[in-house]
Amino acid sequence: MSSAAKPSSPRASPPDPPDPPDSPNPPDPTGSKGAGRRRRLSEQERRSQIISATVATVADLGYNGASLERIAATAELSKGLLSHYFGDKETLMTQTARITLDAVRNGIAATLDLSVPVPDVIRQSIHRVAAVHTTYRAELTALDQIITHLRDADGHPILGLGDYESTYLEQEKLFRRGQQEGSLRAFDTRVMAVTYQGALDAMLGYLRQHPEIDPDTYAHVVADLIIAAVQSRPDS
Amino acid sequence: MSSAAKPSSPRASPPDPPDPPDSPNPPDPTGSKGAGRRRRLSEQERRSQIISATVATVADLGYNGASLERIAATAELSKGLLSHYFGDKETLMTQTARITLDAVRNGIAATLDLSVPVPDVIRQSIHRVAAVHTTYRAELTALDQIITHLRDADGHPILGLGDYESTYLEQEKLFRRGQQEGSLRAFDTRVMAVTYQGALDAMLGYLRQHPEIDPDTYAHVVADLIIAAVQSRPDS
DNA sequence: AATATTATTGGCCGCATGGTCAATAACACC
DNA sequence: GGTGTTATTGACCATGCGGCCAATAATATT
Numbered sequence: 159m160s161s162a163a164k165p166s167s168p169r170a171s172p173p174d175p176p177d178p179p180d181s182p183n184p185p186d187p188t189g190s191k192g193a194g195r196r197r198r199l200s201e202q203e204r205r206s207q208i209i210s211a212t213v214a215t216v217a218d219l220g221y222n223g224a225s226l227e228r229i230a231a232t233a234e235l236s237k238g239l240l241s242h243y244f245g246d247k248e249t250l251m252t253q254t255a256r257i258t259l260d261a262v263r264n265g266i267a268a269t270l271d272l273s274v275p276v277p278d279v280i281r282q283s284i285h286r287v288a289a290v291h292t293t294y295r296a297e298l299t300a301l302d303q304i305i306t307h308l309r310d311a312d313g314h315p316i317l318g319l320g321d322y323e324s325t326y327l328e329q330e331k332l333f334r335r336g337q338q339e340g341s342l343r344a345f346d347t348r349v350m351a352v353t354y355q356g357a358l359d360a361m362l363g364y365l366r367q368h369p370e371i372d373p374d375t376y377a378h379v380v381a382d383l384i385i386a387a388v389q390s391r392p393d394s
Numbered sequence: 395m396s397s398a399a400k401p402s403s404p405r406a407s408p409p410d411p412p413d414p415p416d417s418p419n420p421p422d423p424t425g426s427k428g429a430g431r432r433r434r435l436s437e438q439e440r441r442s443q444i445i446s447a448t449v450a451t452v453a454d455l456g457y458n459g460a461s462l463e464r465i466a467a468t469a470e471l472s473k474g475l476l477s478h479y480f481g482d483k484e485t486l487m488t489q490t491a492r493i494t495l496d497a498v499r500n501g502i503a504a505t506l507d508l509s510v511p512v513p514d515v516i517r518q519s520i521h522r523v524a525a526v527h528t529t530y531r532a533e534l535t536a537l538d539q540i541i542t543h544l545r546d547a548d549g550h551p552i553l554g555l556g557d558y559e560s561t562y563l564e565q566e567k568l569f570r571r572g573q574q575e576g577s578l579r580a581f582d583t584r585v586m587a588v589t590y591q592g593a594l595d596a597m598l599g600y601l602r603q604h605p606e607i608d609p610d611t612y613a614h615v616v617a618d619l620i621i622a623a624v625q626s627r628p629d630s
Numbered sequence: 631a632a633t634a635t636t637a638t639t640g641g642c643c644g645c646a647t648g649g650t651c652a653a654t655a656a657c658a659c660c
Numbered sequence: 661g662g663t664g665t666t667a668t669t670g671a672c673c674a675t676g677c678g679g680c681c682a683a684t685a686a687t688a689t690t
Contacts, residue, residue, distance in 0.1 A: 197638090204637090218544075218549065219545075220543070220550075221551035223545065223549035223649075227678090236638065236640065237678090238640075238681085239638090239639080241679060241680075242638080246679075247677095247678065247679090302541070302542070306538070307457075307542075307543065309455075309458065309459065314456075315456070343622075345615070345618065345622075346615045349615040350619060352600045353593045353619055354594055354596065356593045356599075357589045358592075359596065360591055360592020364588045375584065379585040382622075383585065383589055383623050384589075384623070386581075387622045387623035388662055389605075391627060434655090434667050437667095462647075462648060463646090471668075472670065473670085474650080474668070474669060475669080476648095477649060482648075482649075483648065501664090603688075
């Protein structure tokens with residue numbers, strides 16, 4: 159999942175002389191994962207393979223750099239198949255974004271223990287997100303690219319931050335619980351959710367740009383800041 | 395600034411028969427803003443005119459939608475001039491980003507009173523940034539687009555968040571002052587600067603998506619959150 | 631094994647874009 | 661007013677892209 163596709167040929171095969179007789183890959187029939195010159199596999203597998211390649215390519219080369227041809231090259235299959243399975247590029251990108259977003263969300267939410275006090279849940283979340291930066295680095299980059307680049311015919315964004323909406327709602331629920339429990343002070347939960355999300359995004363961006371920093375250490379400091387902001391305190 | 399160029403002649407002269415005999419423009423020499431069919435003006439004016447058009451177009455149609463032709467149309471001049479003054483598109487975009495960034499920064503920093511206690515400076519800043527969302531809406535959108543879309547030949551980003559670096563340094567200075575003054579508690583100033591910046595960006599994004607929200611009101615709530623996070627407190 | 635089915639390919643087409651250039655006309659100077 | 665300079669134009673070209681389709685070969689079916 160992480161590195162998606164093979165780093166085989168950085169340069170695609172030339173258009174005119176497409177290696178005429180011999181096959182570019184060993185004649186390995188259906189058997190193992192090795193690819194015959196042509197492999198037929200299930201729609202499920204193809205789709206996820208294509209999406210993986212899309213994520214990898216977009217993450218590496220940006221939205222504009224990710225032409226259908228390049229994506230096909232990354233996935234080691236022909237451009238035509240992309241059209242076959244996804245119709246047009248917009249659909250491909252939208253699907254990729256949707257599925258990837260779900261995957262990342264699950265990756266974060268999966269190991270979260272919601273039974274502890276809210277400040278601890280927050281701390282956990284922040285560490286999880288920082289970890290996700292390592293695990294899903296490409297996915298996050300690709301998501302960002304797709305969201306900011308994908309536009310309708312009029313040139314206006316399709317996948318707004320509206321997809322954050324459900325995350326906001328989730329966070330707000332958590333915050334309200336904390337306020338009822340008394341572990342969190344009173345504040346506007348919507349604004350806090352937005353700000354919190356912004357803080358996490360900033361963390362991800364900074365970690366991306368500074369690979370030398372230990373995510374967990376950084377996450378700890380961020381958690382201290384956030385918790386200081388929301389924790390209920392004796393005085394006001 | 396917002397709508398960039400003059401609405402003089404929406405349609406350029408036809409290619410083959412370029413209105414032969416009559417003088418198409420009133421004898422309006424250098425003086426006022428009225429446009430002849432061709433106007434010659436100083437390099438300064440042209441450059442800023444082009445950059446304005448670039449900002450407007452990118453903000454409206456996104457990076458990909460902002461072709462040289464469209465930008466030229468917005469500025470009401472020919473595509474060739476863009477190449478003439480800026481060479482290639484990459485240069486145009488880079489210049490636009492640099493200049494616009496400076497403009498926005500100045501717009502924020504200009505009216506800031508640094509003599510008050512640090513928490514108050516922070517509060518001021520947040521309100522200023524929220525205001526900037528209104529004043530420089532197009533500029534901010536364009537900046538975001540250019541930064542996230544502009545890539546070198548290898549497909550990797552050119553204008554990373556590295557341009558935040560100077561902002562971070564500035565913020566850190568402020569935070570340290572507050573810590574020395576005793577108005578701010580002890581925390582890692584770098585992490586705080588990054589988080590703070592993220593919170594502001596999130597605020598801008600949210601305001602952009604929700605025009606019905608009053609920026610000042612929103613800013614006030616955000617300021618409360620941030621200050622709660624950094625303010626020195628009796629216990630803890 | 632022979633045949634039918636259809637996933638997969640590679641090349642093609644039209645279009646839009648970025649960049650270039652010779653022609654043109656607006657301005658400055660005399 | 662005449663003349664030179666050069667800012668500005670509009671058309672042109674090569675390129676790369678997205679989408680399409682007939683040919684092909686890998687399976688399934690008998």
